[in-house]
Amino acid sequence: MPQQRRKLAFSGKKKKDQILQKRCAKGHSKYLRSNQESNEDSDAPEKRVDHKLMEQPVTRGGRNKNLNRYNLQFIHESKKDIEEMKQEGFSLLEIITPTQREIDARYFENYDFPVRPPWTFDQSKEQLDRNEHRYFKEYVDDLLQKQRSNLKEHSIFELNLETWRQLWRVLEFSDILLIVVDVRYASLMFPPSLYDYIIHTLKKHAIVIFNKVDLVAAEAVVAWRHYFKEHYPELPVVLFASYLVRSQKGVQRSRYQRAHRQSMDGVHNIYRECQNIVQSDVDLSAWQQKIRDDMSTDQFDVEDAITKSQAEGELKIINATETTPHQHVKYNNGVLTIGCLGFPNVGKSSLINALKGRKVVSVSRTPGHTKHFQTIFLVQNVRVCDCPGLVFPSSTPKSLQVLLGSFPISQLQVPYRSLKLLAEHVSLPQLLRLHLPEEYDEWSAVAVADAWAYKRGFLTAKAARPDRYRAANHILRMCLSGQQQLIFQFYPPGYDDSRNSWSQHSDVAEVKKYQQVYNYEPDSETNEDTSSICSDSGDSCDEDSSNDETNADDDECDDQILRSRNAFRLLEDN
Structure with a gap:
């Protein structure tokens, strides 16, 4: 009888490799790509894939087919990049000089944005859809090829066609476009190609809104306006x-009332x-009268306002998902249509709430919170179209785009590059009162994250090591919201050489008058550590603030920020 051979051990890993080899032999592109990515020593260029952020699972019944239709979609980093x-x-860290903080529109040079391809009324909806998909695919392929050949660090831009269709729809509907930019980095939020398309191609009017002027110096605002x-x-x-639409108690309520009136001044300037x-x-007399009424009344609670307006039939909101082409008719039926455009997280929804005089659009720090454009009637003959935030194509590095609020911080795989850029512009150890950990000789992005983790108690559960990722994300969120004086900003070209002349400009007094209602002066008698976002008694609030991008409204934590630095005053509201 033949001698039986002893069976060899066959592990699960070997079984997976065997199955993968069989599938690769069949030539399926899916498995060929995964095999190529796993081979780090291969000289073949690695193919980047795009994916949707914060994608939700779809039920098998098909009831939520459009659940992920409008999600942000960007290019995913490779393992080598990570x-x-x-x-x-x-x-x-390499400290940035004041001259290096001056920036113009150079990141948008030789870049445009996708526009709706030519169409006619004779084309069917299926033909329009095929043409738009073909055009957008060719546009993205050409743009990615340009970025791969010219850039060391790739720049993110919106890859979701559905989101661009929202922009096309708003551009076609609107008579006047409001382009909202964050004044901290105004030139990085305003693509010149959009200006040329609106003014010279569409022959429409546009207005630039400098939002968040309360976070920067008055002379910087004046310099950007002249630029x-x-x-x-x-x-x-x-x-x-932007201001928070909430009712407050005691002395702080009067501050919110002044902020409400001041925002109404901005609305009146838009009018x-x-x-x-x-x-x-x-005839805009009804809109003018509405603004006067909003100015004369104090701010009131949001829930009561919505209930009252719904009862009276004043609130008119149309959530539109239709993106087919539209032939523009100027002032159609005597109605003025105002479109609101801009990058993510610049405050478009907050502006619309101020235009309406009450909260009608949810506000969040998360980029891409507004999924599709909404039509909101201010009065009978004035309506506003809120467009989702769009990241326009540019050569802006992704690490900088994170600090601009264009990419969700919660979706960052490695936050050190953005934290390093922030630490080179802003003295984080001095502002946050950090001490260099013993295991480091000099400051780096990881050292800053470890120091902040030790200071705030962000430690891992088992080994009690500093949670670097949580600390780094926490600092980035504070910078994005302008807390703890972490103001990351740029200046127009030539600002440093003319700083004295800008500080003595005649328009500075006007800007300071507008800003003074937002300046918060802490109690001089308290010696509380300013490195804490919330009060020392609000530990539970700090847990929420580290994940504030997942919340639509950061009510509890933001209330504590704006009320007082005195921890005992928080007991008055309980």
Whole structure:
């Protein structure tokens, strides 16, 4: 009888490799790509894939087919990029000079944005859909090829066609476009190609809204306004500052009332610019009267306002998902249509809430919170279209785009590159009162994250090591919201050489008058540690603040920030 051979051990890993080899032999592109990505020593160029962020599972019944239709969609980093970013976190910080913080529109040079391809009324909906998909695919392929050949660090931009269709729809519907930019980095939020398309191609009017002017110095706001007037002479500039629509108690309630009136001044300035454009073509007297009524009344609670308006039939919101082409008719049926455009997280929804005089659109720090455009009637003959935030194509590095709020911080795989860029612009150890950990000789992005983790008690559960990722994400969120004086900002070209002249400019007094209601002066008698976002008694609030991008409204934590630094005053509301 033949001698039996002893069976060899066959592990599960070998079984998976065997199955993978069989599938690769069949030539399926899916498994060929996964095999290529796993082979790190291969000289073949690695293919980047795009994926949707914060994708939700779809039920098998098909009831939520459009659940992930409008999600943000960007290019996913490769394993090699992730390892490089991790190693870069240990490199020493290089302090940026004031001249290096001056920036113009160079990141948008040689870049445009996708527009709706030519169409006719004779084409069916299926033909339009095929043409748009073909055009957008060719546009994205050409743009990615340009970025791979010219950039060391790839730049993110919106890859979801459905989101661009929302922009096309708003551009076609609107008579006047409001382009909202964050004044901290105004030139990085305003693509010149959008200006040329609106003014010269569509022959429409536009207004630039400088939002969050309360976070920067008055002379910087004046310098940015003159920069835009010089480079974009056909665009009027309006100052605005977002405020929280909440009722407060005691002394702080009066502060919110002043902020409400001040925001109404910004709304009134928008009305005046629209009136100059419209002239007598549309009667805006009802809108003017509404603004006067909002100015004369104090701010009230949001829930009561919504209930009252719904009962009276005043609130008119149309959530539109239709993105087919639309033939524009100027002031159709005597109605002025105002479109609201901008990058994610610049405050478009907050601006619309101020225009309406009450909260009608949910606000969040998460980029991409607004999924599709909404039509909101301010009065009978004035309506506003809120467009989702769009990341326009540019050569802006992704690490900088994270600090601009264009990419969700919660979706960052490695936050060290963005934290390093922030630490080189802002003195984090001095502002946050950090002490260099013993295991480091000099400051780096990882050292800053460890120091902040030790200070705030962000430790891992088992080994009690500093939770670097949580600490780094926490600092990035504070910078994005302008807390703890972490103001990451840029200046127009030539600002540092003319700083004295800008500080003595005649428009500085006007800007300071607009800003003074938002300046918060802490109690001089308290010696509380300013490195804490919330009060020392609000430990539970701190847990929420570290994940504030997942919350639509950061009510509890933000209330504590704006009420007082005195921890005992928080007991008055309980």
